[in-house]
Amino acid sequence: MINPVPLYKEMFQQMGPQHWWPADSKMEIVIGAILVQNTNWNNVDMALTNLKDETHLDVKQILNLPTETLQSLIRPSGFYVNKTRSLQAVLKWFDQDDCNFALMADKYKSDLRRTMLKLPGVGEETADSLLVYVFDQPAFIADKYARTLFTDLGFRNLGNYSKLQKRIWLPESFTYQDAQEFHGLIDEFGKRYLKSRRDFDASFLGGFDKHQLDRP
Known part of the structure; x- marks a missing residue:
């Protein structure tokens, strides 16, 4: 299982809050x-x-x-x-x-x-x-950017949505606000750095140790 919290904390520290999704209601x-x-x-x-x-x-x-x-x-x-x-x-x-x-x-x-x-x-x-x-419940949104990110981090066999999501473990302390920010961070990161492997390697996550994400 993958504990994504260390990745979330690193991305939040580097990129700051995203206040995603863009909507008035x-x-x-x-x-x-x-x-x-x-x-x-x-x-x-x-x-x-x-x-x-x-x-x-x-x-x-x-x-x-x-x-x-x-x-x-x-x-x-x-x-x-x-x-x-x-x-x-x-x-x-x-x-x-x-x-x-x-x-x-x-x-x-x-x-x-x-x-x-x-x-x-x-x-x-x-x-x-x-x-x-909408319902303010924590969940991991394993969209295309998320699958590309975890693949670039060194995880394998993440070909579809459910394959990645089933490997994600969220601790009880992970709130829906965290889930919103994490999704926003991944999508913004994706727009900047996931166009090619070279872009990812040059990003602040290029040297990130995936073993930090092992479930405790």
């Missing part, structure tokens, strides 16, 4: 997590702006939109037919409990992640992002 995070799949944030930003102008990101207003209208509004994010279907299903799920995130966390308890994975268009990365940023 938790519902904006929910919508953004659906729209960002298979695209970049600039495209998501355009789609979010369209939705804000039309609905102020009010869940009931979005759900009342004709499907064709919603498709048109989120078209800049790409794959707008599938994303419309996913967005409608996910927002309907939240609307059943009036978007009361604390109530939903208490209602589903340990089944929360499993329940979200049953929603159309919600995969492991999206579910974990919602756990961390």
Whole structure:
């Protein structure tokens, strides 16, 4: 098992707090997590702006939109037919409990992640992002940058999301705020240093000893 806390502390010391995810509300995070799949944030930003102008990101207003209208509004994010279907299903799920995130966390308890994975268009990365940023629960988001980072650190056989996540061990002291910062740090590090192995080797993690990450 991998204890990532020493890595997190080193990255935090070197890079400082990231205050990630870029959003004004938790519902904006929910919508953004659906729209960002298979695209970049600039495209998501355009789609979010369209939705804000039309609905102020009010869940009931979005759900009342004709499907064709919603498709048109989120078209800049790409794959707008599938994303419309996913967005409608996910927002309907939240609307059943009036978007009361604390109530939903208490209602589903340990089944929360499993329940979200049953929603159309919600995969492991999206579910974990919602756990961390919306439901305020610690989880490790094993996205592409994270898999590249741990591969460059010398870990092997991390070909997909679940392979890395199953090897991560988070201590009880690791909070959801830590999870948010760690995800932000990894993604910002990725943008700067994970474009090539040469960039990683030249970074402040180039000489990091992976044995520091052995679970105690």
